[in-house]
Amino acid sequence: MEDAAEAPKRRKRSPFELFPHASALGMTLETLADGRLVAAVPYDERLIGDPATGVIHGGVVTTILDTGCGLAAVMKLSGKAGVATLDLRIDYMRPSKPGYPIRATCECYRLTRSVAFCRGVAWDEAEEDPVASATGAFMITKLGWTE
Amino acid sequence: MSEPEEEARRDAALERLTLTSPYHRFIGVGFTRMGDELTGRLAYSGHLIGNPAIPALHGGVTGALLEITALMQLAWDDLWRRMEAGEAAGEGPPRLPKTIDLTIDYLRSGRPRDVFARATVLKAGRRVSNVRIEAWQDARGRPIAAAHGHFLMPDG
Structure with a gap:
């Protein structure tokens, strides 16, 4: 049985609980300042790419960077529009180093009328020593957009 | 080796290559082959949804399928060559290339159903290979995403 007093706190910590794949990865949002955000996926043996090394699959890195960059754009739009x-x-x-969570620091550095330009870095121990970096362009869409 | 034995050996090698990654099982991606060409299939499951309001597959999962398809095609080409050369390839751990970079174009939103993907190796280099990949759902001619990337080869 869920502790009712705990529930609102958890909702605040994880904006991803309504999003099935981010939830399946155990993704959380760690900090949120100056339009930048840090998303994290805990180390999980189910996400290993090559069992010989224990390294998390690149697909997880792509997913956290896509999610983090998209969310940074939505935040910059004050949640009034969606992005694709x-x-x-x-x-x-x-x-990435086995045993460490994968974190992604993301920001939306430019908004135009139709497009949000974002970038992010994925890291494990320190942001200064990144695992991967990403740049992305996102179409700004009405909420509930389909294609 | 007889032809059916040869085919069984190839199929077993493909299974060992594609089913050893826990992440492949986590998202539900598998491969079938026609000769040396692989087709990836991401079996739809509810946890692959990114945005439930549309609903659409998570772009990261589509990206993962594209990357996996490129890696598996490159590793399979390497295995195939070694098997054709008479090596007992595929019995040891798979030799996987490493992704250097990947650029993904999202063309249509991924619907809540299976996704297929095929990779074309534009240049099979000794150190680096260049690969294009396309993913589609209902129609091969209406891809939902395409990507190109560079991959560092195992002996590179």
């Missing part, structure tokens, strides 16, 4: 990814480029600098 137009393109996303990921550069992989090195494999």
Whole structure:
């Protein structure tokens, strides 16, 4: 049975609970300041790419960067519009370290009438030593947009 | 080796290559082959949804399918060459390329159903390979996403 007093706190910590795939990855939002955000996915053996190394699959890195960049754009739009990814480029600098959560620091650095331009870095121990970086363009859409 | 034995050996090698990754099982991606060409299939499941309001598949999962399809095609080409050369390839751990970069274009929103993907190796280099990948759902001619990327080869 869920503790009712705990529930609002958890909702505030995880804006992803209504989003099935982010929830399945255990994604959380860690900090939120100056239009930047940090999303995190805990280390999980189910997400390993190559069992010989224990390194988390690149698909998880793509997913956290796409989610973080999209959310940074929605925040900059004050939640009054949605976004849809137009393109996303990921550069992989090195494999992530087994046992560490994957974090993504993301920001939306420019908004135009139709497009949000975002960038982010994925890291494990320190943001200065990134695992991957991403740049993406997102179409600004009405809420509830379909295609 | 007889032809059916040869085919069974190839199928077993493909299974070992594509089913060893826990993440492949987590998102539900598998491969079928026609000769040396692989087709990836991401089996739809509710936890793959990114935005439930539309509903649409998470773009990260579509991106993951594209990346996996490129990696598996490159690793399969390597395995195939070694098997054709008579090596007992595919019995040890798979030799996987590493993604250097990947650029994904999202063309249509992914509907809550299966997604398929195929990769074309534009250049199979000794150190680096260049690959294009497309993903589609109902119609091959209406891709939902396309990507191109560079991959560092195992012996590169």
